[in-house]
Amino acid sequence: MAVVLNALRKVYPGRPPRVALDDVTLTMDGTFGLLGPNGAGKTTLLRMVATVLRPTAGSITIEGVPATDRRSVRGMLGYLPQRFGFHPQLTAYETLSFMACLAMVSPGRADLMSLLERVGLAGMAGTRVTQLSGGMVQRLGIACALVGDPRVLIVDEPTVGLDHESRLEFRALLASRAAAGRTVLISTHVVGDAEAVCQRLAVLNHGRLAFVGTPAELAAAARERVWQVRVPLAHWDAFSAETRPLAAVREGGWVQARLVAAVPPPGMHAVPLQAVAEDGYAWVLGATGPEADAP
Amino acid sequence: MSPMRAIRWWHVLLRWQLRLIARGPGLWLGMIAMAAFGVRVAGQASGPWEQGAAAARWCLVVAPLLLAPSLASVRRRAEAAGMADMVQARPMTAAGHVYAGVAAGTLALILVWGAGAAAAGTYGLLMQGGPALALSAIGVQALLVLPALFLAAALAAVADAAWGRQEPVLVCLATAVLASLLYHPATRLSNLVPLLVPRYISAVFGFGRHAYVVWVNKGWSLGLGLFLAGCAPVVCAARSPLHLCAGERRGAKIVAVCGLTLALACLPPLLAAPAPGRWADESRAWETEQIRQALAGAAGPARLWDRHMFDGGPVAIEVWLARGTGGAQAVAAAAASILPHLLELAPPPADPLVLMEGGSLDAGTMLRPGALALLPKDARLAASGRALRPVLRAMTEAYWNDLFHIGGASLSGSAGISPAVPVALFDQWRVLAQMAPDLLTPELDAWRSMHGTGTPDNPPQSKDPWSSLDELWSSGAAGARIWGDGVRQALNAWDLAQELGTQRVREALGAAARDLAPGATDTPVAWRAYWRRVAELLGVDVSRLGPAGPAGGMEW
Numbered sequence: 029m030a031v032v033l034n035a036l037r038k039v040y041p042g043r044p045p046r047v048a049l050d051d052v053t054l055t056m057d058g059t060f061g062l063l064g065p066n067g068a069g070k071t072t073l074l075r076m077v078a079t080v081l082r083p084t085a086g087s088i089t090i091e092g093v094p095a096t097d098r099r100s101v102r103g104m105l106g107y108l109p110q111r112f113g114f115h116p117q118l119t120a121y122e123t124l125s126f127m128a129c130l131a132m133v134s135p136g137r138a139d140l141m142s143l144l145e146r147v148g149l150a151g152m153a154g155t156r157v158t159q160l161s162g163g164m165v166q167r168l169g170i171a172c173a174l175v176g177d178p179r180v181l182i183v184d185e186p187t188v189g190l191d192h193e194s195r196l197e198f199r200a201l202l203a204s205r206a207a208a209g210r211t212v213l214i215s216t217h218v219v220g221d222a223e224a225v226c227q228r229l230a231v232l233n234h235g236r237l238a239f240v241g242t243p244a245e246l247a248a249a250a251r252e253r254v255w256q257v258r259v260p261l262a263h264w265d266a267f268s269a270e271t272r273p274l275a276a277v278r279e280g281g282w283v284q285a286r287l288v289a290a291v292p293p294p295g296m297h298a299v300p301l302q303a304v305a306e307d308g309y310a311w312v313l314g315a316t317g318p319e320a321d322a323p
Numbered sequence: 324m325s326p327m328r329a330i331r332w333w334h335v336l337l338r339w340q341l342r343l344i345a346r347g348p349g350l351w352l353g354m355i356a357m358a359a360f361g362v363r364v365a366g367q368a369s370g371p372w373e374q375g376a377a378a379a380r381w382c383l384v385v386a387p388l389l390l391a392p393s394l395a396s397v398r399r400r401a402e403a404a405g406m407a408d409m410v411q412a413r414p415m416t417a418a419g420h421v422y423a424g425v426a427a428g429t430l431a432l433i434l435v436w437g438a439g440a441a442a443a444g445t446y447g448l449l450m451q452g453g454p455a456l457a458l459s460a461i462g463v464q465a466l467l468v469l470p471a472l473f474l475a476a477a478l479a480a481v482a483d484a485a486w487g488r489q490e491p492v493l494v495c496l497a498t499a500v501l502a503s504l505l506y507h508p509a510t511r512l513s514n515l516v517p518l519l520v521p522r523y524i525s526a527v528f529g530f531g532r533h534a535y536v537v538w539v540n541k542g543w544s545l546g547l548g549l550f551l552a553g554c555a556p557v558v559c560a561a562r563s564p565l566h567l568c569a570g571e572r573r574g575a576k577i578v579a580v581c582g583l584t585l586a587l588a589c590l591p592p593l594l595a596a597p598a599p600g601r602w603a604d605e606s607r608a609w610e611t612e613q614i615r616q617a618l619a620g621a622a623g624p625a626r627l628w629d630r631h632m633f634d635g636g637p638v639a640i641e642v643w644l645a646r647g648t649g650g651a652q653a654v655a656a657a658a659a660s661i662l663p664h665l666l667e668l669a670p671p672p673a674d675p676l677v678l679m680e681g682g683s684l685d686a687g688t689m690l691r692p693g694a695l696a697l698l699p700k701d702a703r704l705a706a707s708g709r710a711l712r713p714v715l716r717a718m719t720e721a722y723w724n725d726l727f728h729i730g731g732a733s734l735s736g737s738a739g740i741s742p743a744v745p746v747a748l749f750d751q752w753r754v755l756a757q758m759a760p761d762l763l764t765p766e767l768d769a770w771r772s773m774h775g776t777g778t779p780d781n782p783p784q785s786k787d788p789w790s791s792l793d794e795l796w797s798s799g800a801a802g803a804r805i806w807g808d809g810v811r812q813a814l815n816a817w818d819l820a821q822e823l824g825t826q827r828v829r830e831a832l833g834a835a836a837r838d839l840a841p842g843a844t845d846t847p848v849a850w851r852a853y854w855r856r857v858a859e860l861l862g863v864d865v866s867r868l869g870p871a872g873p874a875g876g877m878e879w
Binding site for chain 2: 172
């Protein structure tokens with residue numbers, strides 16, 4: 029039960045051509061998270077897995093079926109893109125029913141209502157999508173992706189626009205999919221979401237794979253590289269521009285900052301801290317950024 | 324997936340496509356617009372065939388413009404809603420999307436056309452005493468129109484598949500149809516226009532000798548539509564992430580090849596046939612010839628009519644109406660009552676007066692002494708119990724057209740350039756004044772109020788004069804439809820008759836007509852010469868008969 033990418037490459041035509049993904053080889057199974065900054069290639073990768081974008085080179089295999097067999101592969105997929113909308117003429121229930129038609133499955137009314145209930149929209153079944161809030165539309169999108177009980181669920185930035193409670197519900201929903209033995213691919217730039225839900229993670233940076241492993245391994249990448257320092261307020265601007273700290277708290281005439289670096293800043297008293305996944309993510313991005321690539 | 328299963332899913336998707344179209348404004352706006360056009364064409368066209376054809380043309384002008392955002396669109400609608408990726412990542416194939424879209428688009432166009440046809444029928448029922456667009460005509464019209472509607476939907480599908488847009492293509496289509504409405508089809512290439520419906524269709528004989536051109540044209544449209552419908556899924560799969568199964572690809576290719584073969588097979592006869600403008604004239608002549616043959620006793624064409632003989636009165640009256648049409652008794656009764664006031668139409672001794680229904684003669688025409696043609700519309704009006712006025716119009720026009728040497732002229736109730744129209748109108752008023760003055764007064768009032776529209780001396784009436792005239796014409800209670808110099812001259816002649824005597828004016832009108840050379844009646848010069856001669860015979864100044872010539876602004 030896996031999605032396997034082999035030497036995947038995507039180049040968008042243009043002058044000059046833009047390499048969105050370069051030589052990505054990866055096996056994704058269970059609940060798998062894709063992390064990366066904007067423009068890292070996460071959405072391109074997921075769109076190729078969802079068969080709506082053709083790779084320039086390389087191959088994708090889903091559950092053992094090559095993605096070129098789009099008819100078979102699409103029968104296994106549920107896909108929620110990063111940006112989406114619905115026909116404004118339809119109600120929430122009708123939208124779900126329409127997506128079931130496109131998925132060529134015929135669930136009964138009870139099944140569709142149960143799906144709406146799972147995303148907390150049972151009470152809005154008869155409401156037109158234009159009257160739903162942004163968060164509700166997001167939840168309806170998730171319900172649409174779940175129509176037909178797909179074996180592989182692909183969700184691109186699913187928690188954007190969701191409030192804290194909805195995010196927690198969404199995490200539980202994805203966890204239940206994983207518990208049911210389904211593969212879930214989730215792309216996000218919120219490390220907390222990925223850490224909470226995913227069994228394994230990959231970090232993409234500038235179209236290249238920067239890291240693959242568990243959340244714990246991602247945190248371990250920054251082990252002994254996380255520091256807490258106190259900086260006089262007067263020097264803070266210059267310090268933050270140079271070191272790009274992850275977090276900062278002002279305390280009187282001082283700023284207490286958390287930063288990831290191979291060595292503590294010279295001339296300062298730095299306290300080593302326990303690394304978490306976000307630290308690892310920052311370390312990986314810093315280590316594979318443009319500066320790191322420079323000779 | 325089996326073909327049956329695939330078709331089942333296409334059917335489900337078709338229902339969704341229709342629901343989406345029905346919930347948008349385009350379909351309803353289109354239906355409302357077409358209903359308005361339906362009423363318009365019902366009032367103007369003289370028979371059900373012409374009305375159906377006009378409704379179809381307007382349908383292809385109006386509907387694509389209003390339905391463009393939703394007609395047969397797969398890519399465009401999904402992209403507009405922001406759900407393209409979600410739609411394309413699903414197992415539904417390009418063939419499913421395209422065929423559901425084409426079917427939904429065709430059905431939407433049929434609904435829009437149907438709104439126009441229904442409005443025309445209702446208008447006919449209410450204003451003309453019978454369905455203007457007869458059900459039988461709707462049936463055949465639907466056959467004539469369907470290939471064009473299907474072709475429009477298939478064209479939209481290809482445009483949507485190729486570019487994700489179809490508005491430009493549909494706007495071009497609407498423009499082309501509009502252009503075909505405005506320009507007379509004079510070249511053979513006009514035979515290739517998908518909406519080709521004969522400009523003239525006989526109520527009795529149908530399409531006439533060039534009927535095959537119409538059906539071959541429908542074959543051409545259908546073939547072209549099938550070709551496009553076959554290409555659309557392949558193009559869609561090539562230009563979008565939607566996929567196409569091997570079986571569907573094969574099926575689509577077969578449809579495209581069959582369509583192309585049919586279209587190509589229809590091409591030579593269409594290019595070999597005369598231009599529609601010409602064969603419409605030929606058909607008119609052919610119909611008149613058929614009527615003459617029927618009058619001469621030829622058995623062949625006679626089977627298309629029901630012959631009714633009424634010989635209880637001083638003159639036997641024979642009425643030939645298209646098979647299954649009622650109203651013969653009313654026509655005969657009206658003709659019998661009018662005949663003593665129009666003795667020139669009396670048949671030779673021992674012969675009956677013959678009235679034959681014939682749509683080619685937009686105005687009544689003498690076929691031979693004692694035999695004249697009656698418009699299908701007038702026959703329908705007679706069947707509804709309002710026979711006198713339309714039969715009177717047919718009889719007077721037959722007499723005066725014959726006198727002016729106009730055989731089967733296309734006057735269509737309009738005050739054209741020929742003096743025959745005002746003179747016939749004058750004569751109708753003369754007979755009405757003797758037979759039914761109560762019918763004359765409202766008609767004269769309507770014309771006079773039109774005459775006074777907008778002038779300082781005669782302020783407009785409280786009721787719209789155009790509207791009251793429209794009502795009179797539609798109910799068969801007016802002898803002409805459109806205000807113009809011809810009607811103005813009829814009114815002037817009528818006013819002069821009140822002073823000099825009706826019979827004297829009529830005799831002068833007739834004598835002047837006899838003085839005109841055959842074939843020289845439809846020119847401004849002949850018009851002026853005619854009225855000068857009438858004034859001379861009456862001994863009055865020509866300005867009393869009309870201030871202008873046939874074209875507005877012309878001086879005497």
